[in-house]
Amino acid sequence: MREMISMVVVLTVLSAFSGGMLAAVRTGTKDRIENQVLKFQKAPAIKQILQEVSNDPLQDRFKLMDSDNELTFFVGKMGDKPNAVIFETFGKGYGGDIGVMTGINIESDKIIGIAVTTHSETPGLGSRAKDDPSFASQFAGLGVDENIAIKNNGGPIDIVSGATITSAGVSNAAQKAQEIYRRLKPEIEKQTSQMAN
Amino acid sequence: MAQSMVKEFTKGLWAEVPPFRLVLGLCPVLAVTKTVENGIGMGIATTFVLVCSNLLVSMLRNVIPPKVRIACYIVIIATFVTIVELVMQAFAYPLFLKLGIFIPLIVVNCIVLGRSEAFASKNPPHMAIADGLGMGIGFTLSLTVLSAVREILGTGTLLGNPVFGPNFQPFTFMVEAPGAFVCLGLLLCMMNLIGKK
Numbered sequence: 001m002r003e004m005i006s007m008v009v010v011l012t013v014l015s016a017f018s019g020g021m022l023a024a025v026r027t028g029t030k031d032r033i034e035n036q037v038l039k040f041q042k043a044p045a046i047k048q049i050l051q052e053v054s055n056d057p058l059q060d061r062f063k064l065m066d067s068d069n070e071l072t073f074f075v076g077k078m079g080d081k082p083n084a085v086i087f088e089t090f091g092k093g094y095g096g097d098i099g100v101m102t103g104i105n106i107e108s109d110k111i112i113g114i115a116v117t118t119h120s121e122t123p124g125l126g127s128r129a130k131d132d133p134s135f136a137s138q139f140a141g142l143g144v145d146e147n148i149a150i151k152n153n154g155g156p157i158d159i160v161s162g163a164t165i166t167s168a169g170v171s172n173a174a175q176k177a178q179e180i181y182r183r184l185k186p187e188i189e190k191q192t193s194q195m196a197n
Numbered sequence: 198m199a200q201s202m203v204k205e206f207t208k209g210l211w212a213e214v215p216p217f218r219l220v221l222g223l224c225p226v227l228a229v230t231k232t233v234e235n236g237i238g239m240g241i242a243t244t245f246v247l248v249c250s251n252l253l254v255s256m257l258r259n260v261i262p263p264k265v266r267i268a269c270y271i272v273i274i275a276t277f278v279t280i281v282e283l284v285m286q287a288f289a290y291p292l293f294l295k296l297g298i299f300i301p302l303i304v305v306n307c308i309v310l311g312r313s314e315a316f317a318s319k320n321p322p323h324m325a326i327a328d329g330l331g332m333g334i335g336f337t338l339s340l341t342v343l344s345a346v347r348e349i350l351g352t353g354t355l356l357g358n359p360v361f362g363p364n365f366q367p368f369t370f371m372v373e374a375p376g377a378f379v380c381l382g383l384l385l386c387m388m389n390l391i392g393k394k
Binding site for chain 2: 003006007010011014015018021022025026029032033036037039040
């Protein structure tokens with residue numbers, strides 16, 4: 001009995017101590033990690049989508065709630081007006097979630113471009129959805145209420161050959177972005193108009 | 198005392214160097230040694246976990262009940278691995294992206310658990326630190342040597358800097374998985390040859 005109690009006590013104390021320590025380290029590194037993710041993961045994708053902006057979209061960002069999820073919107077100014085928003089959505093790929101940044105022009109309601117941020121797809125097959133610009137460029141110029149499914153699902157998008165599931169995942173993520181944009185448009189416009197000055 | 202500490206430290210550097218002499222912890226050894234940068238990063242991360250977990254296990258060696266000792270070791274090791282993961286995300290994000298899954302996998306690295314079980318649980322803290330440090334540095338050096346051979350032959354660079362002239366044809370076999378096995382085997386063979394004399 002004594003042995004049993006000591007086992008329970010030691011394991012409980014040890015686990016509680018570990019939990020406390022990890023919580024402390026997590027709080028201490030949280031802001032830095034967020035910055036690093038912005039710098040190394042989101043920034044290249046944003047740059048790929050918005051080539052000619054007069055501001056720094058990483059600085060001009062705001063957060064909105066979409067039901068339970070908090071989304072970060074990056075604002076791009078083309079010609080001194082804040083007329084582009086970029087945000088990240090996720091779609092199911094072959095090896096896990098694929099993160100996709102979608103840039104939308106809020107004046108014309110058209111997609112400016114998309115770019116893959118994170119994925120764990122097969123190198124050389126699914127990974128081409130990120131590396132091959134001709135796949136992502138098919139989304140550019142399509143409206144937010146247009147069909148952007150892949151051809152296998154009755155849409156206009158050509159898949160990356162050999163990577164149907166990856167292509168569908170990217171397309172799904174972009175479709176989610178369309179939905180979110182349509183849903184949150186009034187709020188997005190409110191936020192961007194404040195940045196006009 | 199100081200002498201025995203030196204002995205525990207140096208045995209990890211040559212006589213019992215983990216990947217070559219004990220042939221332990223081969224999963225990260227083979228997987229991440231494509232470039233020297235990855236090898237050193239992985240080695241430092243493992244060394245940190247080894248030293249910290251050895252110290253804590255050794256300090257708690259009279260408290261931990263024998264029947265749940267493995268569970269206690271895993272809790273301790275997993276805590277330090279998570280700390281490494283968070284710190285690496287905050288301060289060396291590109292390296293974190295490259296090492297990916299192999300950082301969390303340090304938890305089940307048999308060198309770390311092996312040193313806790315075989316050494317730290319039976320020796321006082323200062324000896325456990327010497328042992329952890331020696332094993333960790335030995336592990337780091339092994340990874341560095343292995344990754345240097347693979348990077349130089351496989352991509353013709355060292356830490357990203359070209360070492361051969363522009364006419365060098367990279368021996369890509371070396372950076373792929375079979376190349377890792379062959380290279381490890383040859384190094385092992387060389388170490389045995391030197392040790393015999």
